[in-house]
Amino acid sequence: MLANYFKEFPNQEGFFNEYGGAFIPPQLESEMRKINDAYFAISKSHKFISELRDIRKHFQGRPTPVYHCNRLSQKYGGQIYLKREDLNHTGAHKLNHCMGEALLAKYMGKKKLIAETGAGQHGVALATAAAYFGLECEIHMGEVDMKKEYPNVQRMKILGATVVPVSHGLKTLKEAVDSAFEAYLEDPINTIYCIGSVVGPHPFPMMVRDFQRIVGIEAKDQFFDMTGELPDNIVACVGGGSNAMGIFSAFLNDAACRLYGIEPAGKSLSTIGDHAATMTHGKPGIIHGFKCYLLQDENGEPAAVHSVASGLDYPGIGPEHSMLRDLNKVTYESISDKECIDAFFELSRLEGIIPALESSHAVAFAMKLAKENPKQSILVNLSGRGDKDLDYVIENFGLPQ
CATH class of the missing domain: 3.40.50.1100 (Rossmann fold)
Known part of the structure; x- marks a missing residue:
């Protein structure tokens, strides 16, 4: 990536290569x-x-800490860390x-x-x-x-x-x-x-990314202070993508750090309307005044989407994410509703941290990644806490036995 990346992207017209812009009245x-x-x-x-x-x-309570998940790491392998944005005032990034x-x-x-x-x-x-x-x-x-x-x-x-x-x-x-x-x-x-x-x-x-960059700036310094090195993997959930851009922004020039954006596979990746996996099944289009990868129906209109996490059920994605996908700088994967719910309970019971359903997608992928790479470190942006989701989860999924 460019040394002056944040001055180069977006350009004066608001484009991240071919994505972004302002298609407005x-x-x-x-x-x-x-x-x-x-x-x-x-x-x-x-x-x-x-x-x-x-x-x-003095108001938000920053910096939020980075936390090592000892019991989760012991069970799944690797060394799993969380950037605790759930502790930011109001409970999210x-x-x-x-x-x-x-x-x-x-x-x-x-x-x-x-x-x-x-x-x-x-x-x-x-x-x-x-x-x-x-x-x-x-x-x-x-x-x-x-x-x-x-x-x-x-x-x-x-x-x-x-x-x-x-x-x-x-x-x-x-x-x-x-x-x-x-x-x-x-x-x-x-x-x-x-x-x-x-x-x-x-x-x-651009503005939202810039305001969210504090997450990555803090996390990079905190992780290095804790371990003496940078994380091998950085994982964040992606709907529109603000929490992900916040943490990714600090690591874009670190080639040894692999970046993963995790979107919702929902109930099924094979059926339109059952998922919100924009990077998996989307193609370039325009929505809400900007160009990005977009899930589209047979008429080219934004497609119906689904996710158990209300903050991720969006057919588009940020234009900067779209560019980073094309540049192969970020790998975009998906997690199903079931995997999300399982991770929700797993983090709650092993670490005493109830995550938002949005963040649970990132936790679920980190658990899979840890199994596959038991000697690597994984930093998850825990973008929010799950208080808001308790009634919905219990009503629809019950409590695990």
Whole structure:
């Protein structure tokens, strides 16, 4: 990779090679330019950087630790480590970019934050950021996900956010993005759409990646301090891909570190609508204002998707991930619903850590990888905690005997 990678990608038009860009209505073009200009202005500002660092330390509780899974490693082989983003305030990595986006909104004089959410972690994080900065907040969420992630719905409301149920289509993450984008179009002057992952039109994939880079920066230093070397393998779940880009970003120039993005194989990889394995079965297409690998139906439209993890059931993926796939810099694999649930319980019972179902995909792959490579180290980005998933898991899968 290039030594100045983060200055080269994306380019000025927001492209990561052929992916990304901004395929948006004309009335939004000037607003996106304003957001882009404002971001570049404040991201170089000592005042902005100092305030964000202060927030991360005193409000978010960063740095989050790296933890060695002793019992899990003994059972499956290898040496499995976790970057504990589940210990970040609000229980996931999402607050890393939400506080940055909200600080940008405050700088631009915006009055309201609008966003989508799948598993609810981005919604909770943005509602938290809005409360911190004294801004209004509106979160769009599919009705299916609202039922699955009921505790997070209540958390958003307690934090003062308005939760808008989305009742069309599959009533999940894609439809929530559609709904939030439409709401943003009604008043782009006073509101800002705070996208929840490294997706959407430029400059959002770049901005979210940059705010999430703190995960990789911390993890690289922490792992080296613990072991005297870098990890052989880095594993992260991928839906849109923000937590993965966060941790991958620090290792892109380390050829000895193998990077794995884990997406949902769902119920079956052979049937459209039963999985969300974008990198396995997708092809380049445009969704929500950007170009990426995309699961498509016979008409070229975004296909129906499924995952037991609400935060991963998205037919597209971040444009930077799409580029890294083509460059063979990251290997993308998939994990089934069953493997995910098994890993959910395994980490809980062996290590006392209840992971989010999204993160459980990465844990499941790490367990398989450890069996195949018993002498190697594996660093998993544990992107969130599983409190939000408890009712859904017990109701649908019960407790293991």
